Amino acid sequence: MVKRRDVRNRLLRLFVGVLLIAACSAQAAEMGGKSDARILIDISGSMKQNDPQNLRRPALRMLVGLLPEDARAGVWTFGQYVNMLIPLGQVDAAWKNKARAEAGNIASPGQFTNIEDVIKRSIADWEGSATLYQRHLILLTDGMVDISKNTKKNAASRQYILEQLLPKLQSHDAQVHTIALSERADHELMRTLSRETGGWYEQVNDAEHLQRVFLRIFEKVGRPDTVPLKDNKFLVDSSIQEVTLLVFRKESAEPTQVITPSGTQFDAKSAPQNVSWHRDIGYDLLTISHPETGEWRIQAAMDPDNRVIVVTDLKMRSSQLPSRFVLGEVLPVTVSFTNQGKQITRKDFLDVVNLKSCHTDSNGTGEARPIFDDGQDGDKAAGDGEFTLQVGQGLAAGKVELVILAQGKTFQREQRQLFELADPIPMQVTSTDEGETKVRVQPDAELVDLESLEIKAALVSQAGEEQPVMLLPSAEAGVLETSIATQELLGDWTLSISATGQTRSGTELDLTLDPVRVRGTATPPADPPEEVVEKTPEVQEPAVEPATMQAPLADEPATEEDNSTFQVALFGGINLLLIILVVLAIWIMRRRKQEPEFQLVEEDDQLVEEATAK
Structure with missing residues (x-):
């Protein structure tokens, strides 16, 4: 009995342990989408020049107003x-009310820029790797590391x-995520902190742009659920419990x-009780609880940065692209839908969803x-509820904003991702x-595996003629170069350069560089002289009597079709005339022969008659 109890107890503990592990894993997965944001604001004296109107205040108020209520945040x-x-x-x-009030205390009284200390203090409670929250550090500064007048201490x-x-x-x-609010900031340090941690770096030369930069940072930190806003109209479906408008x-x-779907119109002063309206410098931010379903309208100037953020049970989820990857690299983005946290795989739902990206x-x-869920072009399995988009082809180097749009039978959703495509060559x-x-x-x-890299180049003419071009190592380390003698080329040519290999992360690289137009300056060859054809003098044939004229030989070549026709007609006419003349001549000769015989017969008859009479 004891052994059986021990076995049962062990099995029970094992079962409970498995349940706890599963529960913790589920909680971690669920909570992993929540954000822990630490916001660090520079108040050094130089900000008086770079932000004289203290636009950091409304920008911070906008950011804290957009943060979702399941997030954690603090401001230093x-x-x-x-x-x-x-x-x-x-x-x-x-917390939002307190943050908005405290934002008004931001000024520029500081003497130095102690970036080291603010980072240490703001992350002091972080231990180990992230589990329950996604961790974000947002650093806004206009200067360099400056803790002392001693340059060695600063270094x-x-x-x-x-x-x-x-x-x-x-x-x-x-x-x-770093924001450099001047040209004199330590951009190299800011870029390094962002790139090495997968964050976002932005340079802002005018404080008036801070609000829009904070919006992009928020979309990276919060990854909000949004619905598309087109022509200042948006659709609210029955699954949406709350709408936040940023205008x-x-x-x-x-x-x-x-303007509500039923036609009710209101502004900040006449907003109903279910609307919380915050009006600030440069924007309106209002939250509508339990919004009416149907089409809503906004009467304001249209702006591409206006947003409609929603709290809903019906969510569109997309895998997150890295903030920076390599031009020529293609990465997949998967899109799925959840209802109350569970992925939707029903065929009747998936068949009516229209997904696209721009x-x-x-x-x-x-x-x-x-975007399809058809098991092709990188999609793992058809009809499994995960749509797949390959991202990277046809994009230009630099900053790229990807927008994913979903149109269902009764709902619309939108998500945005901002990333940078780095030029590897x-x-x-x-x-x-x-x-x-x-x-x-x-x-x-730093971006590509040089040992795997293969670069090909060729000159292509407008007529399609192709000449290979060799890119040879330069005296400068790591540089390949070529010289094209335009004086040896005739007409317009295009230099095409392609590269294949692998990135440092191990993904395939297939890149075609921007074409280089080359205009040849070679002198076209002179036109060949026209061939002079000497005319053969015409030989006049002697006049021939019609009776002795002969038809031209059959083997004489005719130079032109018209001359041949004329000659045939001429010779036919002459032959016909000859025949007529011959016939006429014979007739005349016979006629002449017949006349004497006739006279002789007449004379004989007369003599006979005279003899008879006698």
């Missing part, structure tokens, strides 16, 4: 010293950030108006692309006084 300011402006806590209505502090704090941030799975406006603009890059807005084209076009390419060893 720093100059010579570090101050916890808004204590770390759960984001709720009370040591900067080195400490890179060698000690950066590895620590990486071990905490924290993404660092940018100019100070001279008329007050923003909102993007905006340095070349403008691209064409919409459909920068190219430089110059022209020399000697008439040569020089092309230099320098593969980035």
